[in-house]
Amino acid sequence: MSAKSETPNPETPGALWRRNLPVWAALMALLALSAWAAYWPFGRIDTALGFAIAGVKTALVALVFMQLKHASGLVRIVAACGLFWAAILFTLTLADVLSRMVNR
The missing domain is CATH 1.20.5 (Single alpha-helices involved in coiled-coils or other helix-helix interfaces)
Incomplete structure (x- = not known):
């Protein structure tokens, strides 16, 4: 009887770049959007827009970098x-x- 060792399959550096680079680009775009929204007078919707952008950034970090999906x-x-x-x-x-x- 052979015992299978359940070692995690390490991702190759190319696979890590393909997974993380689009998320990083999205986070940078959301950072630029939040900086733009901070100086643009939207009136009463400023706070809601800021929280929405922060929520999207939080979800991206939690699902991709923290790997909460798995x-x-x-x-x-x-x-x-x-x-x-x-x-x-x-x-x-x-x-x-x-x-x-x-x-x-």
Whole structure:
């Protein structure tokens, strides 16, 4: 009886470049878009546009570079908990800022 060793198949450098280069280019384009949007007067939609761009960048990093698409269930749960905690921090920060604006 032969025991098969389950070693992960390392990707070749060419395969890594083919996978990561388009994602890097997309992240650079989104960076340019967010910098452009920061100086363009969109009015009330500025914040929503910034959060949407940040969400797309976060999804790209999580799915491609962190490889959450192929990760185990526990790793996915830990990543989801991190996002949940970040949402709590954003909510508390926004509540503080909005409460200070009311007292003016």
